[in-house]
Amino acid sequence: MADPCCTVRGLVKTYRTGRGTRAAEVRANDAVSLDVRRGEIFGLLGPNGAGKSTLVRQLTGLLRPDTGAIDILGHDIVRHPERASRLLGYLGQESTALDELTVALAAETTGRLRGLPARQARAERDAVLAELGLEPLAGRPIGRLSGGQRRLACFAAALVGERPLLVLDEPTTGMDPVARRAVWAAVDRRRSQHGTTVLLVTHNVIEAETVLDRVAVLDAGRVIACDTPGQLKALVDGRVRLDLVWRTETAPDLPALAAAAGRAQISGRRWTLRTTPEEARELVAAVTSGPAFAALDDFTLATPSLEDAYLELGGRQGGLAE
Numbered sequence: 001m002a003d004p005c006c007t008v009r010g011l012v013k014t015y016r017t018g019r020g021t022r023a024a025e026v027r028a029n030d031a032v033s034l035d036v037r038r039g040e041i042f043g044l045l046g047p048n049g050a051g052k053s054t055l056v057r058q059l060t061g062l063l064r065p066d067t068g069a070i071d072i073l074g075h076d077i078v079r080h081p082e083r084a085s086r087l088l089g090y091l092g093q094e095s096t097a098l099d100e101l102t103v104a105l106a107a108e109t110t111g112r113l114r115g116l117p118a119r120q121a122r123a124e125r126d127a128v129l130a131e132l133g134l135e136p137l138a139g140r141p142i143g144r145l146s147g148g149q150r151r152l153a154c155f156a157a158a159l160v161g162e163r164p165l166l167v168l169d170e171p172t173t174g175m176d177p178v179a180r181r182a183v184w185a186a187v188d189r190r191r192s193q194h195g196t197t198v199l200l201v202t203h204n205v206i207e208a209e210t211v212l213d214r215v216a217v218l219d220a221g222r223v224i225a226c227d228t229p230g231q232l233k234a235l236v237d238g239r240v241r242l243d244l245v246w247r248t249e250t251a252p253d254l255p256a257l258a259a260a261a262g263r264a265q266i267s268g269r270r271w272t273l274r275t276t277p278e279e280a281r282e283l284v285a286a287v288t289s290g291p292a293f294a295a296l297d298d299f300t301l302a303t304p305s306l307e308d309a310y311l312e313l314g315g316r317q318g319g320l321a322e
């Protein structure tokens, strides 16, 4: 592969829980192999429990794989996990380590721990707080911020003391649209100015489609596909998704709906149908007139998303959403 940043081969991680008769094993990563190129924004997409965080914790040297190999910029991270912190900036799901520090001190301390001289750590701290609009919160302890503000403050800290690879585990969870945009602008800037590579964990399909160059889809610990969002969506080209939301859980029993009822994925009052544009058009006509319309609360017709591609690939029927 041209210019690799991170190469993963045959990674297996099994958690053991309980004791005696309650002992159980969860294979969180099951022979995962991946290639991330330098300078790309690479995503790990999958539902809760797919094994995304387990994978990134191994890449960051925090968790030891049972078997398999991880190479980051020429370094063997399984043999030398301590090297990971010099190669990558990591934003995990928890902020507890930084909770007692103010936003400014968390950013400055991270810079110092990464080997920056005091003056440079302070300069980078000021620049990143300004870049992310965090100056008004600079003096507040991270543990006493809102969930979205806390994520943004931890993201700011992860950016100080530049690293060639950024590993971000659901960075925008809980953030408002302004903060989200600030995060993606900061990521883009680092990529264009320094060629930074970004490995991003998400189960937000819209975000994945917008920001990722390539995405690996994980399901039950395995990579079930790896491609550009566009190529993955091409798997479901020519089809549309129709969501019908009824006023009550008992949808009207009408001949025009019988075939659709048999094929719809039903969740409470919502029916989801993945079908051809022609059939969707007929169904929309049928439900927007007469007794069906009286029973209808809402409907949406959409082009395929990565969510549809995931289901097409054999992903769990519940889909990617939480």
Ligand SMILES: Nc1ncnc2c1ncn2[C@@H]1O[C@H](COP(=O)(O)OP(=O)(O)OP(=O)(O)O)[C@@H](O)[C@H]1O
Binding pocket: 015, 016, 017, 026, 027, 028, 046, 047, 048, 049, 050, 051, 052, 053, 054, 055, 203
């Ligand atoms: N410390 C642990 N001990 C035991 N089982 C664990 C542990 N951490 C994770 N697991 C299990 O391993 C599997 C993968 O979990 P992981 O957190 O990697 O998934 P994920 O894709 O990151 O999920 P989410 O989207 O919810 O963050 C799940 O079945 C989870 O219950």
